[in-house]
Amino acid sequence: MSERWMPRTPRDELVLEAMEAVRAFTDSMDRMYGGVRDDMDMNASDVAALRMLVVRERRGEWVSPHEIASHLSISTASTTKLLDRLSERGHVVRRPHPHDGRSRIVVLTDLARQEFFAHFGQRMRRMRDAMEDFDDDELRAVIRFLSGVGTALEE
Amino acid sequence: MSERWMPRTPRDELVLEAMEAVRAFTDSMDRMYGGVRDDMDMNASDVAALRMLVVRERRGEWVSPHEIASHLSISTASTTKLLDRLSERGHVVRRPHPHDGRSRIVVLTDLARQEFFAHFGQRMRRMRDAMEDFDDDELRAVIRFLSGVGTALEE
DNA sequence: CTCCTATTGCTAGTTTATCTAGCGATTTTC
C-alpha cells in the first residue's frame, strides 16, 4: 500500500458537503425543467431547444438546425423532426440563411417567447428572490464557484 | 402604467450574472452526465437510476422499483423494463422486500459500483479539485446558496 | 471556370424507450 489512511479533516467534510449540495441542486434543477416540460406539455428535447434559442437570441446570435443538433447531442434527422414539432405549434419559423443556401436559421415566434416566459418566468423569479438572502460578496463567490467548477467539468 | 421604469442597479446586474452562472453550470452538469452516459453506453434514465441507487445506498436506505419510478418520473411499467436492462447487464439484483410481499428491493452489484465510480470518479475528482480554490467561508456560502435556491425551486 | 469533395437539412425506414390498460399477489382498512 503506497497510501496511508488519512483522517477526514473538517475541510474534507466541508468539501464533501459541497459535492452533495451540487448533486442535490442539480436534481432540483432537473425537476424544475421537468415541471416546465409538463406545464407546456412538451418533451425534454423540445424544451431544451427552446431554452437554447432564447439564450442565443438574447446574445444576438443566429441558430441553425445543425447547431441545435450538436447542442442537444441528437442527429440532424431528429432535429428536423424536432423543428417540425416546434413549427407546427407555432413556436419557431425556419428562414433561409442569408449567406449559405444550404442552411437555415431558426427563429422564435412571439408566441414562443410569450409561453416560454409565462412558464419559466415565475420559476426564475423564485430563484431571483432566493438570491436576496446573499450579499454581494457571497454572490460573487457563488458565481466564481459555478463557473470554476463548471469549467473544470468540461475537459 | 402602474410601474415606473427602474434603473438597473449594480446589484441587479450581479443577480442577473448569478442567474446566468446557474444556467451555464446546469448545462455543464448536463454535458457531464451525457459524457458518463456515452462512456457507459447507457441511456439517461438508466444512468439516473444508477445514480439514485448509489446515493440511497450511501444513506443506508433501501430502494423499491416504485421509488425509482417516482424519482425518475416514469411509469412503473417503464421501470420494470429499466430494471430488466440493468439486471441483464448485471448492474442490479431484485430481491424480495423483507416486510412487504408485494414489493421488491433493488440492490446494486459490485460490478455496478465499480463501473459507476470508474466513470464518475474522475469527474468528481475534478470537481473536488476545483473546489480547492475556495476557502471555507466561500464554500459555506455556496452550500447555503445551492440549498436555498434549490429549495425555492421546489414549490 | 470546372471538377471534386464537404456540408446542410431532409426523407424513409428501423429501433428504443416510453406510455396506458389491466392482472395476480399481497397488504391495509373497515
Place this chain on the structure above:
DNA sequence: GAAAATCGCTAGATAAACTAGCAATAGGAG
C-alpha cells in the same frame, strides 16, 4: 373476514430517437 388499495409485471400502442442515403449548395484545387 371482506373490500379496497398497492406493488410489480405483461401486452400492445405511441413517441422520439437512430442510420442510411439524397438533392442542393458551398468551397477549394487545378
